Amino acid sequence: MLKQRILEQLKDNVQKELNQLKTAYETTKNLVQAGDLKSDGKYDTRATEANYLADGQRQRIHELEQELEILAEVSLSKQASASIGSLVTIKFNDMVKKYFIAPTAGGTMLKLDDEVVLVISVFSPLGDAVLNLEKNDSFEIELKGEIREYQLLDIY
Numbered sequence: 001m002l003k004q005r006i007l008e009q010l011k012d013n014v015q016k017e018l019n020q021l022k023t024a025y026e027t028t029k030n031l032v033q034a035g036d037l038k039s040d041g042k043y044d045t046r047a048t049e050a051n052y053l054a055d056g057q058r059q060r061i062h063e064l065e066q067e068l069e070i071l072a073e074v075s076l077s078k079q080a081s082a083s084i085g086s087l088v089t090i091k092f093n094d095m096v097k098k099y100f101i102a103p104t105a106g107g108t109m110l111k112l113d114d115e116v117v118l119v120i121s122v123f124s125p126l127g128d129a130v131l132n133l134e135k136n137d138s139f140e141i142e143l144k145g146e147i148r149e150y151q152l153l154d155i156y
Contacts, residue, residue: 002087002115002117004076006087006110006112006117006119007085007100009110009112010071010105010108011068011071013105014067014068014105017064018064018065018068021061021064022061024057025058025061028053028057029054031050032047032050032051032054067104067105070103070104071102071103071104074102074103079155080134081131081132081134082101082130082131082132082133082134082152082155083131084101084102084122085101085102086156087099087100087101087117087155087156088100088152088154089153090151090153091150091151091153092148092150096153097116097118098115098118099117099118099120099130100117101122101131102120102122103121103122104121105119105121106119106120106121106124107119125143126150129150130150133152134155135153135154136153137152138150139151139152
């Protein structure tokens with residue numbers, strides 16, 4: 001049940017960002033098309049910059065739409081090993097934290113009831129290292145020249 005709530009909140013977050021970005025993109029596009037950015041001189045680059053902004057916004061809209069499609073495909077069935085859609089408990093330096101393994105939206109911190117869950121992408125060092133491990137497996141990650149040892153305590 002917690003995994004379903006995590007996934008729904010992730011989808012909601014991406015959808016909100018997408019809606020805001022679409023509004024901003026329409027504003028930028030209308031500004032460019034209205035011709036209000038006519039050059040005041042040869043060094044006035046407002047129109048060019050607005051076009052660059054619109055292009056970047058359009059690209060990000062496409063990325064967010066893809067993220068929503070990817071999140072819609074995430075399976076939440078419990079597996080014996082850590083995989084996309086798993087909620088895992090990991091111990092590092094006597095600190096125990098819960099992480100949700102996702103194909104996207106890494107770095108998102110979610111607060112559900114009294115629990116804080118950090119979303120880790122499979123493309124992050126931690127997400128990549130924990131994939132396919134089983135309960136009570138230990139693993140190491142090298143970050144900034146330092147070897148860190150972790151233990152996978154549980155998989156939900």
